[in-house]
Amino acid sequence: MKLALENLESRLKNTLAPVYLVAGDEPLQREEAADAIRAAARARGHADREVLFAERGFDWNQLNSAGANLSLFASKRILEVRLPTGKPGDDGAQALIAYAKDPAPDMLLLVISAKLDRGGGRWAVALEQAGALVSIWPIDIKNLPGWIGRRMQKLGLIPTPEAVALIAGRVEGNLLAAAQEVEKLLLLHGPGPVDVAAAREAVADSARYDPYALVDAALEGNPRRAAHILKGLEEEGAEPTFILWALTREIRSLTGVAWDIRGGLPLQRALASVWEKRRALVQKALGRHHHQDWHKLLALAAHTDRVLKGQAAGRPWDELLNLSVSLADHQRPM
Numbered sequence: 001m002k003l004a005l006e007n008l009e010s011r012l013k014n015t016l017a018p019v020y021l022v023a024g025d026e027p028l029q030r031e032e033a034a035d036a037i038r039a040a041a042r043a044r045g046h047a048d049r050e051v052l053f054a055e056r057g058f059d060w061n062q063l064n065s066a067g068a069n070l071s072l073f074a075s076k077r078i079l080e081v082r083l084p085t086g087k088p089g090d091d092g093a094q095a096l097i098a099y100a101k102d103p104a105p106d107m108l109l110l111v112i113s114a115k116l117d118r119g120g121g122r123w124a125v126a127l128e129q130a131g132a133l134v135s136i137w138p139i140d141i142k143n144l145p146g147w148i149g150r151r152m153q154k155l156g157l158i159p160t161p162e163a164v165a166l167i168a169g170r171v172e173g174n175l176l177a178a179a180q181e182v183e184k185l186l187l188l189h190g191p192g193p194v195d196v197a198a199a200r201e202a203v204a205d206s207a208r209y210d211p212y213a214l215v216d217a218a219l220e221g222n223p224r225r226a227a228h229i230l231k232g233l234e235e236e237g238a239e240p241t242f243i244l245w246a247l248t249r250e251i252r253s254l255t256g257v258a259w260d261i262r263g264g265l266p267l268q269r270a271l272a273s274v275w276e277k278r279r280a281l282v283q284k285a286l287g288r289h290h291h292q293d294w295h296k297l298l299a300l301a302a303h304t305d306r307v308l309k310g311q312a313a314g315r316p317w318d319e320l321l322n323l324s325v326s327l328a329d330h331q332r333p334m
Contacts, residue, residue, distance in 0.1 A: 002135070041108045049078040160196060221284055247320075
């Protein structure tokens with residue numbers, strides 16, 4: 001069946017299909033749809049997850065093998081196949097069609113694909129008939145305010161139309177940036193009404209220094225610039241809690257990537273979930289730190305959080321500086 005993205009979560013509450021094909025070129029919506037499916041599967045006992053990257057030269061026999069092998073740790077599993085080109089080739093098409101005819105019991109197949117050309121062919125139809133096809137379409141400028149408004153309401157924010165319009169104008173069609181601005185508003189103001197003044201304060205273009213620029217400087221490996229931006233944020237009266245959130249969010253994401261690589265996943269595959277424009281920055285940061293260092297950085301972020309909350313001794317801005325420089329520095333954090 002064809003399943004509209006906006007109906008996915010409500011459908012997942014009632015039933016879980018054995019096969020899902022999530023296809024489209026908009027990364028934020030595609031990954032959030034996949035996250036929702038994985039969460040629904042875990043809630044129904046699918047505790048194990050295996051990921052296959054169907055790139056050039058991929059052996060599609062792995063699909064049959066994964067379906068046939070029993071998990072040592074759980075009776076239900078998620079088999080995730082990432083198809084970055086949206087074209088599995090003849091062998092892949094045949095393997096997917098064969099699987100769709102007889103899905104493995106106690107296993108959910110989740111295929112995450114780029115945009116399908118002309119419907120994707122027989123293999124996409126077979127997956128759709130065996131379960132569900134969730135097509136991801138870009139949000140155009142006309143519909144962006146509605147998307148932002150619904151996202152805010154889902155998080156407990158009640159925006160005025162003027163507040164939504166201000167955010168839409170700031171992000172210029174970038175859904176990831178829009179999502180970040182909404183999260184910033186929630187963090188700074190909490191749930192409840194949001195007027196244009198509150199939105200303007202949170203996303204002000206006039207700010208000389210930007211917490212996201214701080215994160216980028218740290219990932220780039222430029223501790224001097226990171227320290228300079230942080231000092232500017234302090235002088236402008238920026239909210240330390242949001243700065244810590246931005247740093248911790250990036251560190252937590254890179255911790256997962258680093259440990260995927262440690263587990264044997266090739267670098268480019270481990271970076272598949274990272275926004276393409278940020279992969280170069282992320283790769284630089286991964287190259288500077290050992291996989292164990294990321295857990296030390298998370299511990300440092302947790303300590304900084306306690307200082308910000310008054311639960312540990314220290315000056316919040318000094319702790320933020322230590323965390324930023326530790327992420328940026330070529331030497332490993334202590």
